[in-house]
Amino acid sequence: MTGLEVRLDDPDRGVAVDLRVPAGTTTALLGPNGAGKTTVLSAIAGIHHPGTPVRVDGRDLTGLAAHRRGIPLLSQDPLLLPHLTALDNVAFGPAARGRRRGESRRVARDWLERVGAGHLADRPPGELSGGQARRVGLARALATEPSAMILDEPLAALDVDASAELRRVLREALEGVTCVIVTHDVVDVALLADHAVVLVDGRVVEDRPVADLLAAPRTPFAAGLVGTNLVRGVLTSDSTLVTDAGVTIAGVPASGCALGDQVVATFRPDAVAVHTEAPGGSPRNRLSGEVLGIEPAGGSLRLRAGTGAGTLIADVTAGAVAELGLHPGDRVQLTVKATAVAIHPA
């Protein structure tokens, strides 16, 4: 088993991506709007660019029509056939692959049970909630014994309880399935994927195990996903990096960083202190900036500030925001202790 391989080059959309998903694992495809995620998914599914080289477990799918590829695409809309019950929707795939009616229905019942939808077998899609319909859609996809699967934001537009429940179901049902998932939610990345690929402007900018990406993001997009700050630069001493704009950040380098290397400094938003006047004391990092926005984040407020080192985020209490009288447009001083800044190879 070699898993899924796709080599997409689409100059019209500015997307050039080579992707390999090892057999039985899940890769999360991440990136900002317009980065090319849907273009890649469509090429794998055979909906767009049927000439793109796609192989699954050594089988060449290039040029095959979507319905001949055996790669189901699961999205927000599970596209169930409205006139069939949930059971018959799921039994449709095995029947189309030549299984007898009774056997197809038995397989369908098994899969409905496995996704927690056994009690919904006799309902038509019109009588299912959004989360229930997606579970039936998942059962329908898995009942075809796919060699690979594509999930396009499978949990989008569900309420918190329904998405948590469907995520649990997906985690169990996708065990051992070769899968690509597009998501904007860091929780999906952490719980559903083994590997993460970040696309920006149609190119792969990070391709790493999920645990590594979450622990030490190397691109602004990944840092934003994880909810941490990231500043790029060159390591100019054993504990400082300097950005292109000449801003110096002091931190603690990980092993493997050498002088002159391109590095990234990361620090959590709760390690950033916000002041309206230059503070006393001597924290190693001081950055002046302008408040761009203040939004709720968990139990506190997240302040975004434009600085010479890019946009940074700081978590502050509502009380502190009120006390400092902070509003968008105000000038602020941000300080971060060098010990709270991790420096990694870029």
Ligand SMILES: Nc1ncnc2c1ncn2[C@@H]1O[C@H](COP(=O)(O)OP(=O)(O)OP(=O)(O)O)[C@@H](O)[C@H]1O
């Ligand atoms: N049907 C289309 N025709 C022409 N260009 C398109 C079409 N769909 C998308 N594009 C362009 O291709 C590029 C990649 O878009 P794509 O939809 O793959 O990005 P995405 O990462 O899926 O974005 P999103 O997160 O917003 O869904 C973008 O520049 C987009 O404008």
